[in-house]
Amino acid sequence: MKQLMRKFIRKASSFFLSMILICSIPSVRVCAGFEIPGTCQVQADSGAFYPVKTLDYGYDHNTYFSLRDIAMILRDTDRRFSLDIAKSAVSLNLGEAYSPVGTENVPWEDRENPDISLRRNECSVNGQKVFYYTLIMKLPSGNYDCFMMAVDLAMILDADLAVPAAGSLQINTQEAFRISPENLEQAGYFYGVNSVLAGDATTGEIYYQYQSDTPYSIASTTKLMTCLLAMEAIAAGRISSEEEITISDAAQRLSASDDGVIPMEAGEQITVQDLLVGALLPSSNECALCLAERIAGSEEAFVQRMNQKAQELGLSQAVFYNSHGLPCYTEDQIPSKIQNHMSAGDMFRLVSYLLKVYPQITDITSMEDATLSYHDIEVRNSNPLLYNMPEVTGLKTGTTNNAGACLVTSLAADNGTEEHDLVVIVLGTEDSIERGRVSGLLARYALQTFRTGGEEPEEGTAARAPLPLPTHAEAAVDWILRTAKKAHVTEQ
Amino acid sequence: MSKKSREAAKSAASTILRMARAELLHLSKAIMEYILLTIRLEYVTLKVLIHENLFPAGALPGEGRRLKRAGRSFMKTTVKRTVLTLLFVTLSITTAFLIYLHFLAPGDKDLTGEWTAELVMTDRAAVTALGWLQEMEAVSISLEDMESYMQDLTIQVDLTLEQTGQSGGTFRCHIPPESYEACSQAAYEAFAAAFRELLAQRLRMAGYGDGTDADAVEALVEETFGMSTVSYLRACAPGLLPDLEELQAQYDGSGTYGTAEGILTRQFDDGRPVTAIEERYIRQGSSLVLSEETDSAGSVRFSEHYPMVYTLVH
Numbered sequence A: 001m002k003q004l005m006r007k008f009i010r011k012a013s014s015f016f017l018s019m020i021l022i023c024s025i026p027s028v029r030v031c032a033g034f035e036i037p038g039t040c041q042v043q044a045d046s047g048a049f050y051p052v053k054t055l056d057y058g059y060d061h062n063t064y065f066s067l068r069d070i071a072m073i074l075r076d077t078d079r080r081f082s083l084d085i086a087k088s089a090v091s092l093n094l095g096e097a098y099s100p101v102g103t104e105n106v107p108w109e110d111r112e113n114p115d116i117s118l119r120r121n122e123c124s125v126n127g128q129k130v131f132y133y134t135l136i137m138k139l140p141s142g143n144y145d146c147f148m149m150a151v152d153l154a155m156i157l158d159a160d161l162a163v164p165a166a167g168s169l170q171i172n173t174q175e176a177f178r179i180s181p182e183n184l185e186q187a188g189y190f191y192g193v194n195s196v197l198a199g200d201a202t203t204g205e206i207y208y209q210y211q212s213d214t215p216y217s218i219a220s221t222t223k224l225m226t227c228l229l230a231m232e233a234i235a236a237g238r239i240s241s242e243e244e245i246t247i248s249d250a251a252q253r254l255s256a257s258d259d260g261v262i263p264m265e266a267g268e269q270i271t272v273q274d275l276l277v278g279a280l281l282p283s284s285n286e287c288a289l290c291l292a293e294r295i296a297g298s299e300e301a302f303v304q305r306m307n308q309k310a311q312e313l314g315l316s317q318a319v320f321y322n323s324h325g326l327p328c329y330t331e332d333q334i335p336s337k338i339q340n341h342m343s344a345g346d347m348f349r350l351v352s353y354l355l356k357v358y359p360q361i362t363d364i365t366s367m368e369d370a371t372l373s374y375h376d377i378e379v380r381n382s383n384p385l386l387y388n389m390p391e392v393t394g395l396k397t398g399t400t401n402n403a404g405a406c407l408v409t410s411l412a413a414d415n416g417t418e419e420h421d422l423v424v425i426v427l428g429t430e431d432s433i434e435r436g437r438v439s440g441l442l443a444r445y446a447l448q449t450f451r452t453g454g455e456e457p458e459e460g461t462a463a464r465a466p467l468p469l470p471t472h473a474e475a476a477v478d479w480i481l482r483t484a485k486k487a488h489v490t491e492q
Numbered sequence B: 001m002s003k004k005s006r007e008a009a010k011s012a013a014s015t016i017l018r019m020a021r022a023e024l025l026h027l028s029k030a031i032m033e034y035i036l037l038t039i040r041l042e043y044v045t046l047k048v049l050i051h052e053n054l055f056p057a058g059a060l061p062g063e064g065r066r067l068k069r070a071g072r073s074f075m076k077t078t079v080k081r082t083v084l085t086l087l088f089v090t091l092s093i094t095t096a097f098l099i100y101l102h103f104l105a106p107g108d109k110d111l112t113g114e115w116t117a118e119l120v121m122t123d124r125a126a127v128t129a130l131g132w133l134q135e136m137e138a139v140s141i142s143l144e145d146m147e148s149y150m151q152d153l154t155i156q157v158d159l160t161l162e163q164t165g166q167s168g169g170t171f172r173c174h175i176p177p178e179s180y181e182a183c184s185q186a187a188y189e190a191f192a193a194a195f196r197e198l199l200a201q202r203l204r205m206a207g208y209g210d211g212t213d214a215d216a217v218e219a220l221v222e223e224t225f226g227m228s229t230v231s232y233l234r235a236c237a238p239g240l241l242p243d244l245e246e247l248q249a250q251y252d253g254s255g256t257y258g259t260a261e262g263i264l265t266r267q268f269d270d271g272r273p274v275t276a277i278e279e280r281y282i283r284q285g286s287s288l289v290l291s292e293e294t295d296s297a298g299s300v301r302f303s304e305h306y307p308m309v310y311t312l313v314h
Helices: A002-032 A066-073 A152-157 A180-188 A219-234 A247-254 A272-281 A285-296 A300-311 A344-357 A361-365 A432-452 A473-490 B005-052 B062-106 B122-133 B143-148 B177-205 B216-223 B231-234 B244-251
Strands: A034-044 A049-057 A063-066 A081-085 A089-094 A122-125 A128-130 A136-138 A142-151 A161-163 A168-172 A195-199 A204-209 A244-246 A269-271 A370-371 A378-380 A393-399 A404-414 A417-431 B113-120 B154-165 B168-174 B253-260 B264-267 B276-284 B288-294 B308-312
Touching: A002 A300, A034 A063, A034 A066, A049 A142, A063 A066, A063 A152, A066 A081, A066 A142, A081 A300, A081 B231, A089 A152, A142 A152, A142 A378, A152 A161, A152 A168, A152 A219, A152 A432, A180 A204, A180 A432, A195 A344, A195 A432, A204 A361, A204 A432, A219 A272, A219 A285, A219 A300, A219 A344, A219 A393, A219 B177, A244 A285, A247 A285, A247 B122, A269 A272, A272 A285, A272 A361, A272 A393, A285 A300, A344 A361, A344 A404, A344 A417, A361 A393, A361 A404, A393 A432, A393 B276, A404 A432, A417 A432, A473 B177, A473 B216, B122 B143, B122 B177, B143 B177, B154 B308, B177 B231, B177 B244, B231 B276
Parallel strands: A034 A168, A089 A122
Antiparallel strands: A034 A049, A049 A063, A063 A142, A081 A089, A122 A128, A136 A142, A161 A168, A195 A204, A195 A417, A244 A269, A370 A378, A393 A404, A404 A417, B113 B154, B113 B308, B154 B168, B168 B253, B253 B264, B264 B276, B276 B288, B288 B308
């Protein structure tokens, strides 16, 4: 009996303890602040301040703002927008009037306990798909609200932001969105990034750089060098884009591994064009390997060519170990884990050369998606900025644990008199969210610098003078290639 | 060698031949005389010997010895006369030749004539063009290839000298503008051809395989810049040749000249900044070589265009 009582007490204690633990999880979660509700006072221009619901995601001041609250504040300004929010999709229509749902600009209710997570919900602006991380939550009324970082919204609206005081935000609807990387650097914004660079690939001018001389792992942005050598081989007539290549056992093994992207069978045929698309859009490592084996006979020989090309281009910090950018190990007694690496400055030089000599690469990298002739496999471009900015023409993402999240972006910039290719390089951000945001900021900075020369034109000054003819050979070639491109597009 | 210089050399040679012939004749006469004298001496000696044989020693001692002494004396005199004659002939020829060279031969002091030289611009133009084209990414051209595009790029320089005194006269130097323009046009056409070839390569690399022949590339350049390739390069690329004004400032002018000890001094009297030029010169037939320019202290002043070889036109 005593034993029965003891058993009963043990079981009852376990049960109650479990119930207590289960019931405490939400509280613990709330107390940990995974998404911490808050309020920020926001004004449009110099108007009145209104409360805007916020969520600090994971950390204090990692703040996401309620789009409905802000839409309400901006409804009578030039930057007004309407919203259409579903469970996992949000759509903004710029210039349209916002229809309130009754929850705007009121504080959080006590009972509200947001249970949402930050993710890449479907997002569109004026019907165009864009790539931003948002939080979507269901309101008591049954409607949904969407939370987005203020800087992301400012880039969408092209409105300038200011912080007049702690806990407040000013949206300047009369000013275009502007950033100063130097100020960001001083505020420690790039502390969590390995290196960045923004510049003009057509002229070689660097607008901004941060630790651009230090070599870092570059992950799959390696494939830009792989594709450069492939295009060289095509231009030299050693291979053709229509040529079919037999898939090797090594490529099949890579395809079947955790790092595989496109399923491949050894012995089957795949075209060079498919391999280029596969390597550049979804970052297929097996496609890069196939290209390497075809061009040089073996990957070892191809890697030699990569390093040789790097030397020819003056990429002083670049070292390649493979054609795809995955980590590999040395054959020492104690193997070392090694990765392809170069500096952001080297990458700028490489990409500038690639865009000048083989501008047709952006025909591939500007595609959002494609269908390979190999088993009709559909592939999607992993470059987030391609969806957010119409000027973006490429180029390549890269991610490994050591390299972090990397992105090399090219933009076609036009200031009314001349067209240039701008490049933004971001190496080693913490995650894909940060990679997209940092790249987006620097891309807008590069466009802003190119279009205005970095300074606002004074009032009353004459319009930009007609462009003088280029006096340098490569600049002349650039002009002529652009004419050829326009003629080519017109013909098509 | 030009026709005129050949004729001049021929006439000089024939003159020398005539003189040599005359002297040879004189010499041969002397030799004949010597031979005759020798024969005569032999005859006399023979006569003496016969007489001595017929008339052994003492028979007619006086006459034989007298004849013998006369024969020996005659031999010595003949030899002396021959040697002296030969010496005299040699001296005469030499003296005559020296007189001719000093007084009558034109030598290197008379520079009268219309001379023309060519300034070679190939190297300079090729190097300048190559330097500009080397900026192009991914394509290249060697200096040898560049020089093969640019051949025989020369600019004419006309120099007219008229001797009015023993070692001087007046001069006029001139660069014909038409020569400069022809050279410039040839240089830029060669430059444009090389640029078009490299452009065609870049167009093919960029995937524009169709329409990369010379005409298509030229059309593309015209569409881009609104002008031909030659015009674009003239306007925007570095100058392949020195300016005509710069060359004219260096060469054009008139004035007086003098020659002394291998130095040709030209005094300009047309108001140019540099009034006098001194150059080392060598005249050989119808070639006048100005090897280097010296300043008043005799030091050499470097100039890329030396040595300049002028050829006599008239």
